[in-house]
Amino acid sequence: MFSLSEENYLKAIFHLERAYPTGVSTNALAEEMSTKASSVTDMIKRLSEKKLVAYKKYQGVKLSEFGRETAVEVIRKHRLWEVFLVDKLGFAWDEVHEVAEQLEHIKSEKLIIELDKFLGHPKKDPHGDPIPDAKGNFVFSDKVLLSELKLGESGICVGVKDSSTEFLQYLDKNDIALGKEISVLEKESFDHSMLINLNGRELKISNIISSNLFIKTS
Amino acid sequence: MFSLSEENYLKAIFHLERAYPTGVSTNALAEEMSTKASSVTDMIKRLSEKKLVAYKKYQGVKLSEFGRETAVEVIRKHRLWEVFLVDKLGFAWDEVHEVAEQLEHIKSEKLIIELDKFLGHPKKDPHGDPIPDAKGNFVFSDKVLLSELKLGESGICVGVKDSSTEFLQYLDKNDIALGKEISVLEKESFDHSMLINLNGRELKISNIISSNLFIKTS
DNA sequence: TTTTATTTTTAGCCTAGCCTAAAAAAATAT
DNA sequence: ATATTTTTTTAGGCTAGGCTAAAAATAAAA
Numbered sequence: 001m002f003s004l005s006e007e008n009y010l011k012a013i014f015h016l017e018r019a020y021p022t023g024v025s026t027n028a029l030a031e032e033m034s035t036k037a038s039s040v041t042d043m044i045k046r047l048s049e050k051k052l053v054a055y056k057k058y059q060g061v062k063l064s065e066f067g068r069e070t071a072v073e074v075i076r077k078h079r080l081w082e083v084f085l086v087d088k089l090g091f092a093w094d095e096v097h098e099v100a101e102q103l104e105h106i107k108s109e110k111l112i113i114e115l116d117k118f119l120g121h122p123k124k125d126p127h128g129d130p131i132p133d134a135k136g137n138f139v140f141s142d143k144v145l146l147s148e149l150k151l152g153e154s155g156i157c158v159g160v161k162d163s164s165t166e167f168l169q170y171l172d173k174n175d176i177a178l179g180k181e182i183s184v185l186e187k188e189s190f191d192h193s194m195l196i197n198l199n200g201r202e203l204k205i206s207n208i209i210s211s212n213l214f215i216k217t218s
Numbered sequence: 219m220f221s222l223s224e225e226n227y228l229k230a231i232f233h234l235e236r237a238y239p240t241g242v243s244t245n246a247l248a249e250e251m252s253t254k255a256s257s258v259t260d261m262i263k264r265l266s267e268k269k270l271v272a273y274k275k276y277q278g279v280k281l282s283e284f285g286r287e288t289a290v291e292v293i294r295k296h297r298l299w300e301v302f303l304v305d306k307l308g309f310a311w312d313e314v315h316e317v318a319e320q321l322e323h324i325k326s327e328k329l330i331i332e333l334d335k336f337l338g339h340p341k342k343d344p345h346g347d348p349i350p351d352a353k354g355n356f357v358f359s360d361k362v363l364l365s366e367l368k369l370g371e372s373g374i375c376v377g378v379k380d381s382s383t384e385f386l387q388y389l390d391k392n393d394i395a396l397g398k399e400i401s402v403l404e405k406e407s408f409d410h411s412m413l414i415n416l417n418g419r420e421l422k423i424s425n426i427i428s429s430n431l432f433i434k435t436s
Numbered sequence: 437t438t439t440t441a442t443t444t445t446t447a448g449c450c451t452a453g454c455c456t457a458a459a460a461a462a463a464t465a466t
Numbered sequence: 467a468t469a470t471t472t473t474t475t476t477a478g479g480c481t482a483g484g485c486t487a488a489a490a491a492t493a494a495a496a
Contacts, residue, residue, distance in 0.1 A: 005453065026474055039454055041475055046452085058461060058474060089332035099326045108317045114307035223483065244444055257484055259445055264482085276444060276491060 002050075004105045007074050009033065009043050010052060013063055014071035023060025072136040078104035079125035079132075080115055086126040087119065093126040094168030127168075128159025128178045128214060144217065146182065147192065147210035154183030154197075159214035167212060174203060182215060220268075222323045225292050227251065227261050228270060231281055232289035241278025290354040296322035297343035297350075298333055304344040305337065311344040312386030345386075346377025346396050346432060362435065364400065365410065365428035372401030372415075377432035385430060392421060400433060 002010075012032045016024040026044070030037045048055040052067035063071060081103040085091040091099075113134070116122075122131055123139060130139045143158050157180045160167065171177065176198060185202065186195035192207035220228075230250045234242040244262070248255045266273040270285035281289060299321040303309040309317075331352070334340075340349055341357060348357045361376050375398045378385065389395065394416060403420065404413035410425035 003452075027472095035453090036455065037474065038456080038476080042453070085329075089329070089336055091328070091332070095328070099324065099329055102324045102326070103321075106317065106320045108320070110309070110313070111303075111307070111317055114309070118307055221482080245442095253483090254485065255444065256446080256486080260483070 001107060007105055010067055010071040011074050013061060023062050025060050069136055072132045074104050076132045077112055079129060082125045083119050083122045094165045097163055127163050141216060143214040145211050146213040146215045149184045151184055151187050155215035155217035156181055157213060158216040160212060162212040219325060225323055228285055228289040229292050231279060241280050243278045287354055290350045292322050294350045295330055297347060300343045301337050301340045312383045315381055345381050361432040363429050364431040364433045365425060367402045369402055369405050373433035373435035374399055376434040378430060380430040
């Protein structure tokens with residue numbers, strides 16, 4: 001069993017590994033964890049002793065197979081709890097993150113097995129992110145950022161990159177939700193804003209929006 | 219907001235105050251928390267600084283009004299989660315305690331409001347203990363220990379004093395459950411065992427059993 | 437009332453997880 | 467190739483929450 005802090009580091013390393021495939025840097029991890037580089041070095045050493053990560057001084061850090069399994073299990077719990085909060089308790093999708101951050105650390109194998117069953121073995125969380133199955137298998141979908149679509153292309157909104165309350169509330173306000181179809185009508189090369197069609201309605205969105213929305217182009 | 223450890227101390231003091239109305243002794247608290255008296259003294263000082271308890275050296279400790287409210291809120295959360303685990307996730311009543319010990323520390327007002335609603339505002343947990351309402355009001359029932367019943371008296375089983383897995387499994391095995399009617403057929407004065415009628419069946423139970431079962435004599 | 441036993445507190449130490457400041461290594465620029 | 471900047475690590479401290487051993491206060495017994 002690992003501490004709350006250890007689990008949070010594993011999660012952060014897991015998420016950063018996509019951007020840092022050769023090893024997650026101490027500074028990047030410090031940024032992600034809102035802490036100092038020296039604290040990160042301390043923790044990495046502990047994780048390394050527990051065989052959760054591979055670490056060589058000045059070389060960044062990578063998850064071991066064991067570390068990856070542990071991280072994925074925490075992510076699985078986080079996303080299942082998010083589904084519970086939205087589907088069963090009526091939370092809005094921008095209200096669940098903070099509570100799920102706490103619930104993901106509850107230790108009970110039976111709890112997660114039964115929660116998963118109770119929720120009907122969901123495959124996606126409320127933000128469209130895939131929920132790993134009990135064996136840790138992810139179903140990665142072939143999503144792209146809206147900002148990467150070319151003029152005239154279209155697709156279905158399937159997820160968000162930024163899960164902050166502010167961004168999710170912006171989406172709610174503009175009626176952008178998972179499952180909606182979006183097509184690109186215009187792209188402004190100067191500021192990378194775009195004009196999209198959403199529900200037959202035209203909407204102008206900035207680059208910061210389009211680069212945080214995942215689209216599935218079937 | 220208080221730490222996990224602080225909340226656990228408040229809960230323990232709350233439970234011990236019934237047995238120690240003039241002030242909970244350091245040793246009793248150390249026993250309850252499975253720790254050492256010196257650690258208890260340390261923690262009591264911290265709780266005292268935070269105005270959660272009244273403390274005078276060598277005089278034991280009492281909850282302040284604020285401390286009591288905090289303790290009751292934690293107990294409320296514990297018992298609501300127990301109901302969730304049994305009613306929604308199919309846990310047995312002897313499996314819930316450990317998980318609820320973790321869940322009771324999740325911090326989110328909305329979570330508890332919605333959970334309570336989702337569960338239909340339950341008044342009792344799976345062991346028959348009353349669930350305080352959102353304002354912290356307890357409904358104390360007029361229960362007595364089975365061992366206190368006189369020959370020929372009868373009542374309904376409404377709760378357990380000992381919530382250990384072992385005891386609860388003993389009850390399950392002997393078909394003793396909340397809601398069942400029990401009447402006292404014989405009392406053995408030597409070892410305080412008794413013969414009871416349960417579902418028309420006669421059952422011999424020892425004093426340790428009868429002094430851990432709560433009965434409501436209407 | 438003295439002595440003895442028990443309870444409680446103090447003093448000092450440990451670990452996890454954080455911090456700052458300084459040193460060392462690596463990367464970048466001249 | 468050397469100098470400068472950036473990144474990372476080390477060294478040393480801090481707090482929460484534990485611990486042991488010893489001292490002090492209270493309670494019980496002679």
